[in-house]
Amino acid sequence: xxxxxxxxxxxxxxxxxxxxxxxxxxxxxxxxxxxxxxxxxxxxxxxxxxxxxxxxxxxxxxxxxxxxxxxxxxxxxxxxxxxxxxxxxxxxxxxxxxxxxxxxxxxxxxxxxxxxxxxxxxxxxxxxxxxxxxxxxxxxxxxxxxxxxxxxxxxxxxxxxxxxxxxxxxxxxxxxxxxxxxxxxxxxxxxxxxxxxxxxxxxxxxxxxxxxxxxxxxxxxxxxxxxxxxxxxxxxxxxxxxxxxxxxxxxxx
Amino acid sequence: xxxxxxxxxxxxxxxxxxxxxxxxxxxxxxxxxxxxxxxxxxxxxxxxxxxxxxxxxxxxxxxxxxxxxxxxxxxxxxxxxxxxxxxxxxxxxxxxxxxxxxxxxxxxxxxxxxxxxxxxxxxxxxxxxxxxxxxxxxxxxxxxxxxxxxxxxxxxxxxxxxxxxxxxxxxxxxxxxxxxxxxxxxxxxxxxxxxxxxxxxxxxxxxxxxxxxxxxxxxxxxxxxxxxxxxxxxxxxxxxxxxxxxxxxxxxxxxxxxxxxxxxxxxxxxxxxxxxxxxxxxxxxxxxxxxxxxxxxxxxxxxxxxxxxxxxxxxxxxxxxxxxxxxxxxxxxxxxxxxxxxxxxxxxxxxxxxxxxxxxxxxxxxxxxxxxxxxxxxxxxxxxxxxxxxxxxxxxxxxxxxxxxxxxxxxxxxxxxxxxxxxxxxxxxxxxxxxxxxxxxxxxxxxxxxxxxxxxxxxxxxxxxxxxxxxxxxxxxxxxxxxxxxxxxxxxxxxxxxxxxxxxxxxxxxxx
Numbered sequence: 001x002x003x004x005x006x007x008x009x010x011x012x013x014x015x016x017x018x019x020x021x022x023x024x025x026x027x028x029x030x031x032x033x034x035x036x037x038x039x040x041x042x043x044x045x046x047x048x049x050x051x052x053x054x055x056x057x058x059x060x061x062x063x064x065x066x067x068x069x070x071x072x073x074x075x076x077x078x079x080x081x082x083x084x085x086x087x088x089x090x091x092x093x094x095x096x097x098x099x100x101x102x103x104x105x106x107x108x109x110x111x112x113x114x115x116x117x118x119x120x121x122x123x124x125x126x127x128x129x130x131x132x133x134x135x136x137x138x139x140x141x142x143x144x145x146x147x148x149x150x151x152x153x154x155x156x157x158x159x160x161x162x163x164x165x166x167x168x169x170x171x172x173x174x175x176x177x178x179x180x181x182x183x184x185x186x187x188x189x190x191x192x193x194x195x196x197x198x199x200x201x202x203x204x205x206x207x208x209x210x211x212x213x214x215x216x217x218x219x220x221x222x223x224x225x226x227x228x229x230x231x232x233x234x235x236x237x238x239x240x241x242x243x244x245x246x247x248x249x250x251x252x253x
Numbered sequence: 254x255x256x257x258x259x260x261x262x263x264x265x266x267x268x269x270x271x272x273x274x275x276x277x278x279x280x281x282x283x284x285x286x287x288x289x290x291x292x293x294x295x296x297x298x299x300x301x302x303x304x305x306x307x308x309x310x311x312x313x314x315x316x317x318x319x320x321x322x323x324x325x326x327x328x329x330x331x332x333x334x335x336x337x338x339x340x341x342x343x344x345x346x347x348x349x350x351x352x353x354x355x356x357x358x359x360x361x362x363x364x365x366x367x368x369x370x371x372x373x374x375x376x377x378x379x380x381x382x383x384x385x386x387x388x389x390x391x392x393x394x395x396x397x398x399x400x401x402x403x404x405x406x407x408x409x410x411x412x413x414x415x416x417x418x419x420x421x422x423x424x425x426x427x428x429x430x431x432x433x434x435x436x437x438x439x440x441x442x443x444x445x446x447x448x449x450x451x452x453x454x455x456x457x458x459x460x461x462x463x464x465x466x467x468x469x470x471x472x473x474x475x476x477x478x479x480x481x482x483x484x485x486x487x488x489x490x491x492x493x494x495x496x497x498x499x500x501x502x503x504x505x506x507x508x509x510x511x512x513x514x515x516x517x518x519x520x521x522x523x524x525x526x527x528x529x530x531x532x533x534x535x536x537x538x539x540x541x542x543x544x545x546x547x548x549x550x551x552x553x554x555x556x557x558x559x560x561x562x563x564x565x566x567x568x569x570x571x572x573x574x575x576x577x578x579x580x581x582x583x584x585x586x587x588x589x590x591x592x593x594x595x596x597x598x599x600x601x602x603x604x605x606x607x608x609x610x611x612x613x614x615x616x617x618x619x620x621x622x623x624x625x626x627x628x629x630x631x632x633x634x635x636x637x638x639x640x641x642x643x644x645x646x647x648x649x650x651x652x653x654x655x656x657x658x659x660x661x662x663x664x665x666x667x668x669x670x671x672x673x674x675x676x677x678x679x680x681x682x683x684x685x686x687x688x689x690x691x692x693x694x695x696x697x698x699x700x701x702x703x704x705x706x707x708x709x710x711x712x713x714x715x716x717x718x719x720x721x722x723x724x725x726x727x728x729x730x731x732x733x734x735x736x737x738x739x740x741x742x743x744x745x746x747x748x749x750x751x752x753x754x755x756x757x758x759x760x761x762x763x764x765x
Contacts, residue, residue: 085515089729094705097352098384098391100398101472102359119730120737144516147549148727149705150455152356152471172549173520174455178471239477240364249481252364 073186073235075164075206077137079215080126081198082118086141087148088175090117092157094149101156108132110153111160115139124200126161133162138204141168142195145187146175152182159184165206167194167213167224180230183238189225197222317579319491320554321522324443324466324576336490336585341483344376346439346450350430351381353453353472355398360476371406372482378410378439379403380430385700386417389708393417410437420665420698428664428699431459431632435539436666438569440465442557443576451475451484456632456726458545462538463565464557464575469546489551490585491522491578496529498593501642502537503634503724503744505529506544507598511613512588519549521585524578529592530555535564536638543633544726597759600742602728616747619757625719627654627752628733629745630661630697631704634724637670639745644676644684646749649763653692655755659713660693661702668699693752706734715740722751 096113099106114134115126127134139158145168146154155178158166165186166179179187188206194213198204202217208231211224227234236242243249315333318326322334329340349357362369371377379399384392396414403411412433414426427433430452434440440450442464450460450467453475460467470484478484494509510517523545530538538555545553555561557575565573597616629635629643640662647654662668671684679687685696703713704725715721715734721741723733728740743751746760753763 087727087729089705089727089732093731094707095709098389098395098708100355100359100395102356102363117729117731117736144519144549147515148455148729150353150453150457150469150471152353152453152473170516170519172516173551174469174471178473181471181473181477239473240360243477249364252366 073206073208075138075186075208077164077203078135079138079140079167079198079200079202079204080115080124080134080136081140081195081200081202082115082122082142082145083195084142084169085144085147086118088146088151088154089148090119091115091146091154092151093117096157097151097153099153101153107156107160110157111162114157114161114163135162136200137162137164138206139163139166139168140190140194140198140204141166142193143169145169145171146179147172150174150178152178155179155182155184155187167206169193169195176230180233181239183234183236183241186227186234187230188227191223191225194222317581317583319493319522319578319582319584320464320524320556320576321466321491321552322488322582323578324448325486325488327443327576328449328466334488336488338488339485340488342449342486343483344449344451344478346376346378346434347475347478348378348380348430348434348439348450348452348454348457349475350379350383350454351385351392351395351399352383353475354379354381354402355395356472357453357475357479358398358402360473361479364476365480369480371408371479374407375409376482377406377408377479378412378430378434378437379408380412380427380433381414382412382427382429382433382699383701383705384707384711385414386420386698386712387708387710389710392708410439412437420668426665428662428667429632429635429701430454431456431539431543432636432663432667434460435463435535436568436664438565438571440467441565441569441571441573442561443573448576451478455546456543458550458553459539459543459632461542461545461553462535462555463561464554464577466552466554467542468552487520489520489522491524491582492518492550493524493526493578493584493587495587495589496525496527496592497589498529498591498595499532500529500592500595501597501744501746502533502540503544503742504595504598504747505592506541506547507600507613507742508590508595509588510544510548510600511598513548515547516549518545518551520551521549523548523550523553524584525553525555527589527592531558531560533560534638535560536636539636540633540639547726597744597747597761599722599747599757600728602739602741615759616743616750616757617759617761619741620754620759622741622757623720624656624722624741624751624756626656626713626721627658627748628661628703628713628721628723628725629659629748630663630702630713631723631725632663632701633704633726634745634748635661635663635667635699635702637667637674639724640667640671640684641674641676642745643749644687645678646746646753646760646763647687647691647693648676648679648682650691650750650753652753653690654752656752658688658691658693658749658752659703660688660696661704661713662696662699664699668696671696691753703733705732709734722748722757724748 099110112132167188167190176187179185205214211226213222233242236245244251326334328342381396412425412427414423416422440460440463448465451470455469457467457469542553601612675681697712703711715738718737720739724745730736750758750760
């Protein structure tokens with residue numbers, strides 16, 4: 001999803017160096033051929049001739065993965081706190097799914113509806129009236145963030161609204177995968193329940209290199225789990241950009 | 254991160270093995286579902302840490318694999334795969350619909366070029382069915398985008414609809430994608446082909462009922478897939494459920510979700526076996542696998558058997574060879590249940606979002622809950638057998654419904670069945686006749702309907718804060734429209750019984 005008119009680079013203050021080791025997508029370092037993007041020929045797949053069967057030990061486990069991601073991104077801003085099981089219907093209700101994320105104007109419109117599905121128990125609006133972007137750069141959630149429907153409109157809406165990162169206790173897998181594939185937001189995991197420690201409107205800083213979140217409003221610091229395998233994919237701007245970076249698919253002209 | 258060992262667990266059941274069933278009912282107390290003995294904390298959704306896998310002691314070269322592991326291994330041309338590994342998998346079918354298709358095509362073209370061709374025009378099934386019968390301009394435009402792409406790419410399977418005023422005037426139109434995939438013979442057990450089925454919809458896991466690997470993906474992944482025919486998948490460990498006894502499918506899966514929690518299967522495969530499962534029809538197995546996603550599951554599988562083969566006989570002539578978990582395959586956990594001890598359930602409003610066991614209740618314990626309407630439809634509860642189930646209850650009662658009862662058949666075929674198939678024990682009546690006599694609404698045009706709300710003019714859209722018993726799959730706030738609408742998820746039996754009384758009702762009030 002790399003339309004030239006859209007910004008898919010992570011919303012960071014500092015950019016991260018290219019990853020040196022083989023992260024999230026194991027096979028990328030092996031010579032798998034992928035179909036061409038030539039304008040006239042049909043996309044065909046060429047089977048790899050030298051693929052190496054990955055051993056369990058070669059799978060990079062997240063908890064010990066500090067070396068794989070050299071992400072030095074920092075995020076700073078206000079946080080918006082939500083609870084457990086925030087499903088994608090709440091993130092972007094179904095009535096807005098007629099908006100097609102790959103169309104620039106509709107991408108922006110999706111952003112204006114981010115988290116509009118939250119029940120009225122959330123008294124603070126995520127996006128102020130008459131605004132199109134949110135002032136909350138970081139969303140803090142509980143367990144199973146992004147559960148429910150597979151709609152990619154969900155991480156897209158958050159990203160389009162101006163969210164840089166979500167820090168949740170855990171994620172539903174399709175939402176996590178979509179966040180990584182699109183490069184729209186960093187889906188970070190906390191150690192413990194940050195949604196009970198932070199309040200909407202707190203000023204926080206996330207330091208990826210240190211894997212920590214600092215809440216300036218309370219003066220407390222919290223450990224985050226390293227982004228691990230997914231980091232370099234998000235840094236590159238999503239799966240396509242990453243695939244090009246690693247030579248999996250050819251660059252565009 | 255809570256790490257869990259994939260390989261070391263013996264059969265870990267979370268109830269006392271001496272007890273029949275998963276929990277006891279007290280006639281006087283409120284139902285309380287036993288919490289899983291494992292921590293209720295939802296584990297991280299990233300891959301679990303993998304310790305070095307020990308070689309099999311039997312000396313065999315390959316370590317035993319589960320059904321899911323085998324399918325992914327074959328699809329990635331690997332002799333062996335272990336849970337936690339990432340593998341590039343060849344995909345046999347990619348399904349998309351009107352909500353996600355346009356976005357997927359947009360990405361495909363941007364990334365592979367305006368004139369790029371899809372990897373295989375016969376492996377893509379495009380099914381408009383979400384927002385069809387509406388005057389919403391964008392919704393209609395999106396179906397047009399599907400059409401343009403299919404024409405340009407010469408896509409073999411495009412179940413088009415052009416006349417939304419009369420669904421029957423569209424010979425190609427099918428309806429709800431997950432049901433259509435099955436009915437059109439696109440779901441087949443794995444080995445040679447059609448073993449990996451991906452769709453841009455979370456309920457794609459439904460197809461696992463056929464003993465194949467099926468899961469939902471997003472638009473960007475689909476765009477990548479359109480150009481390459483491959484996707485990167487992380488191999489999930491498998492939870493095995495051994496279910497014995499007789500029980501309706503929807504109640505069964507609600508029970509399982511209540512037991513393991515709405516994230517209990519996150520990043521895991523759910524394999525369903527046992528005499529209960531063997532006795533289920535294909536549609537009932539589809540209901541089971543359909544809601545795997547509501548437990549966070551990556552995919553669900555039911556091993557193929559005679560029931561599967563019989564179903565496929567008139568639907569496909571393509572070869573297939575079923576795959577099964579090895580005898581010695583390792584499962585993350587094994588849950589055993591005597592299903593005959595269980596009773597009809599409802600998932601009370603916000604079940605999925607509040608994740609509280611109190612939100613799963615016995616239907617009979619909710620008999621004081623007054624309801625405003627009943628909705629029977631969706632990929633979960635709008636199949637032929639779901640309507641037959643509802644018809645059985647209406648027939649047994651002989652009375653008329655007390656609340657508006659909306660019927661939305663999933664596909665054209667289901668719709669036709671309502672008007673042609675005789676309901677057992679009715680003396681030759683069809684479902685449609687029984688529904689009419691019971692005072693239900695006329696069966697609507699087949700589509701996803703109001704299961705997920707949709708445009709405001711969608712049939713049965715919840716426009717007010719009403720209470721609805723529904724055979725659908727989610728009841729998050731605002732799911733069917735109004736944010737304060739209360740949705741009770743139930744089996745079609747329970748839905749029909751509730752329609753007859755105007756309160757949440759155990760269907761055994763009518764069926765004994």
